[in-house]
Amino acid sequence: MTKRTARVIVEVPDRTRGERCSPGPRPLVDLDALERASADFELLAHPVRLAILAILVRRGGEVCVCDLEGALPVKQPTVSHHLRLLREAGWIDTVRKGVWAYYFVRPDVVAPVRDRVRRVVEGLR
Amino acid sequence: MTKRTARVIVEVPDRTRGERCSPGPRPLVDLDALERASADFELLAHPVRLAILAILVRRGGEVCVCDLEGALPVKQPTVSHHLRLLREAGWIDTVRKGVWAYYFVRPDVVAPVRDRVRRVVEGLR
DNA sequence: GCGACGCATTGACAGTCGTCGATATATACG
DNA sequence: CGTATATATCGACGACTGTCAATGCGTCGC
Numbered sequence: 001m002t003k004r005t006a007r008v009i010v011e012v013p014d015r016t017r018g019e020r021c022s023p024g025p026r027p028l029v030d031l032d033a034l035e036r037a038s039a040d041f042e043l044l045a046h047p048v049r050l051a052i053l054a055i056l057v058r059r060g061g062e063v064c065v066c067d068l069e070g071a072l073p074v075k076q077p078t079v080s081h082h083l084r085l086l087r088e089a090g091w092i093d094t095v096r097k098g099v100w101a102y103y104f105v106r107p108d109v110v111a112p113v114r115d116r117v118r119r120v121v122e123g124l125r
Numbered sequence: 126m127t128k129r130t131a132r133v134i135v136e137v138p139d140r141t142r143g144e145r146c147s148p149g150p151r152p153l154v155d156l157d158a159l160e161r162a163s164a165d166f167e168l169l170a171h172p173v174r175l176a177i178l179a180i181l182v183r184r185g186g187e188v189c190v191c192d193l194e195g196a197l198p199v200k201q202p203t204v205s206h207h208l209r210l211l212r213e214a215g216w217i218d219t220v221r222k223g224v225w226a227y228y229f230v231r232p233d234v235v236a237p238v239r240d241r242v243r244r245v246v247e248g249l250r
Numbered sequence: 251g252c253g254a255c256g257c258a259t260t261g262a263c264a265g266t267c268g269t270c271g272a273t274a275t276a277t278a279c280g
Numbered sequence: 281c282g283t284a285t286a287t288a289t290c291g292a293c294g295a296c297t298g299t300c301a302a303t304g305c306g307t308c309g310c
Contacts, residue, residue, distance in 0.1 A: 029183075029196075034175045041170035046268085047163045050245065054154050057249055065287060071154070078269055080288055099277050099286045110249050117246045120175065121239050124182055125232070171298085190257060203299055205258055224256045224307055 037120045040113050043089055048072055049082050053105065056092060062102035162245045165238050168214055173197055174207050178230065181217060187227035 043049060051072060056063055069079050083103060086092045090109045094101050168174060176197060181188055194204050208228060211217045215234045219226050 029176050029179050034172045034179070038170055038172045038175055041166045041175075044245070045163055045166035045170045047159045048268090050159045050163055050166075051154050053249060054159070069287095074268085075270055076287075077271080077289080081268075081270095084288085096277090096287090101287060105249070107250070114246050114249050117242070120169070121242045121246070124178060124230070124235050124239055173298090194257095199298085200300055201257075202259080202301080206298075206300095209258080221257090221306090226257060 033116065033119065037116050040117055043085065043091070044117075046082070048074055048078070049086060052079075052082060052086065052103075053091070056103060056105045062095065062104045065101045065103065068103070158241065158244065162241050165242055168210065168216070169242075171207070173199055173203070174211060177204075177207060177211065177228075178216070181228060181230045187220065187229045190226045190228065193228070 052068060055068060055071060065079065065083070068083070069076050072079055074082075083092070083094075087094060087103075090106060091113065092103050092105050094103045096102075177193060180193060180196060190204065190208070193208075194201050197204055199207075208217070208219075212219065212228075215231060216238065217228050217230050219228045221227075
């Protein structure tokens with residue numbers, strides 16, 4: 001989703017040329033965790049998507065698109081767009097019942113997301 | 126930071142025209158929390174920034190830019206750019222010591238961030 | 251002073267994102 | 281069938297993001 005061009009390197013260099021300007025051990029960064037986490041954060045980084053997720057979780061079940069549409073400050077194609085992003089990420093899924101489409105969260109997918117995010121955020125201390 | 130054009134409305138409409146296609150109570154969404162949280166997530170949604178934060182937190186103190194520069198897969202102006210974003214958000218700050226600039230996290234700012242993110246993410250259950 | 255160095259800023263570029271009108275698709279109802 | 285309704289997709293637009301070379305700015309050592 002982002003324009004990530006390169007990967008994050010694991011070590012802080014020991015700056016053999018000249019003395020190091022920071023003392024202390026060289027920090028290690030879990031590369032793959034960062035990459036996956038940032039992808040999660042990208043999806044969370046929009047209020048409409050957050051609202052969709054909040055509504056779906058609140059209802060604890062299927063929610064009709066038309067209800068979402070009415071609750072959000074964007075037009076129908078835009079709602080559909082954000083629903084697609086969440087669906088393509090696997091976070092939510094949909095069933096059609098007649099004319100209506102009902103969306104719901106997939107807890108089996110969102111739970112690992114929650115774990116990844118929690119791990120990164122708790123690391124900020 | 127995002128292209129938010131409008132605000133998130135608080136209620137799911139009761140669809141007076143026609144019957145509602147979803148039953149259940151109308152969910153309420155904490156608008157301001159969503160807005161602030163999505164701003165937090167935007168800042169977290171890049172692996173370089175995540176890596177910077179991880180390194181700063183790990184070191185538990187000031188880290189020279191040149192160390193960060195060596196640890197990240199982007200050139201110096203790009204590092205500076207991401208440092209600026211984090212600094213402008215108040216998450217980190219800097220002291221100059223001679224030629225070098227040392228960055229460090231501001232726990233007083235990051236702690237509320239952690240709380241907001243935690244609140245949103247724990248809400249995903 | 252001068253040159254070297256570390257970092258910040260600028261400016262430009264390509265790529266991506268969010269939005270919405272228009273349109274397509276699909277279902278339901280006469 | 282035709283029409284209405286719900287959702288998805290398309291296409292275009294403007295705005296923003298990430299990146300880096302070039303340049304500026306401040307500090308150090310000489």
